[in-house]
Amino acid sequence: MSRIWMLVFDSTLQTLSMVFFSTLFSLILGLPLGILLSATSPEEQGGIIPRPVLNNILGRIVNVLRSFPFIILMILLFPLSRLLIGTSIGTTATIVPLSIAAAPFVARVIETALKEVDPGVVQAARAMGSTNFQIVRKVLIPEALPSLVSGVTLTIINLIGYSAMAGAIGGGGLGDLAIRYGYQRFRGDIMFIAVVIILVLVEIIQVIGNKISAKLLARR
């Protein structure tokens, strides 16, 4: 029995590490992309440096990446994992495709949040002589912060789901546990435990995210 709990414990840690790092890296990739998408959009949509062609190209790339089935994207990205990590199997290697799969999602979430900022406020900031960088850093991001937090919450929850899928192709974590033990060895109890832990993780993240978002709004 204790062996099972050790397995569960290890798998949970793997999932947490996958989700944490892929959230981090997808934010590093997606945040600038999201800002760029929002900034280059047409003026009437709140773009501060409208660049229709660039915006169109970026938008298409993001759409293609987002509509790609995740499992296939992962397989396609094996060579990249091998290049960056040295292997395409295991928790660390899975962080690469996870981050890349989530980045376009993050970009859209951030773009949407930034576009919600009142254009009048941006106009005021511009009229006061803000540089574009100052508008992004001191106006758009702080004004959109509650929506940004909700967006990041959503991203983390998605990544928990993706990380479980990654388990199916050698990624480790709770998904891997559920498939290898629960499905392939007919251990319904292990499958059940893995699924419950995933549900609990999602719930915890959602509650924390909502709390932070609400707290930010309450201060306004």
Next chain:
Amino acid sequence: MQIMLQNLKRTYGTLHAVNGISLFIPSNTIYGIIGKSGAGKSTLVRLISLLERPDEGEVHFDDSRVDNLDKASLIQRRRRIGMIFQNFNLFSSRNAEQNIAYPLEINGTPKAEIKARVEQLLSLVGLDGRGKAPISTLSGGQKQRVAIARALACNPDILFCDEATSALDPQTTHSILSLLKEIQRKMSLTVVMITHQMEVVRDACDQVAVLNDGIVVEQGLVTDIFAHPQSEVTKDFLTHLVGIDETSASDDQMVHWSKKRGAYTLRFRGGTTDQPILSKITRTTGVDFNIRAGGVQKVGDVEIGTMLVDISGTEEERARAVEALNQMGVVVEEEELV
């Protein structure tokens, strides 16, 4: 800082939003720009506040041309312009004092200096002690006061008010206008007020330009425009003003004796009418006046009288009466009979 506009034009697609506007806005005054929605006000304000470049024409602040500045000088120039808006456009992520501090932050003012300046500004706009208040807890008037403080933070030479009182009730409008007048005097600012409310022009402005379809149809001293409106648009604004006063409780209200509007509108300046004009004309021309409404409005220091009357008599008698009125300095507008 005086502002000179030379033949400004700005087109969006086929719409000539601003279609050749030349204006001279003298230094150290409150200058009104009035027009209905679609008259080109918003575009004009975006052009002179350097948020947009004109297709044609030039904008000069004092002796320097400012419509063709490069990016870096444009940002520097904008930092010397204050601007307030109809919807206040305050940062909801910042409290009152952080809003006021914003323009100082972006030009790199040291923290200690910002703190002192913000205190000073809060007291200038009458919000001492409210610095920590989140924006959502402030009333409309208080929000506009924060916006004014923010606009003045960097000691601008020009303050643009873009429909700054349009979202406020009459009393709050009055107090904001008084504040703006007081600040204008204290800081020797050039204030440009863009509005569709003739009351704002009457209560606050020294000079006014009337905009319609992207051009200036009339401009001059507010007292002159009120006493002798030339264009149809201006007359319309003045009529509208009468209508508004009907319902408001301001002390220069029009008094209506009859629900029906008179066929003639008489306008005269206070002081020029120190004689019994109407009864004199009744005697000399034989017409009768039926006064339907009348009132006096204070425009700056001058009182402008308005009277809505019917004139009865033959066409010839009426024409003679109108002529006699004109000779005595009364402007007569005849309602068109449809």
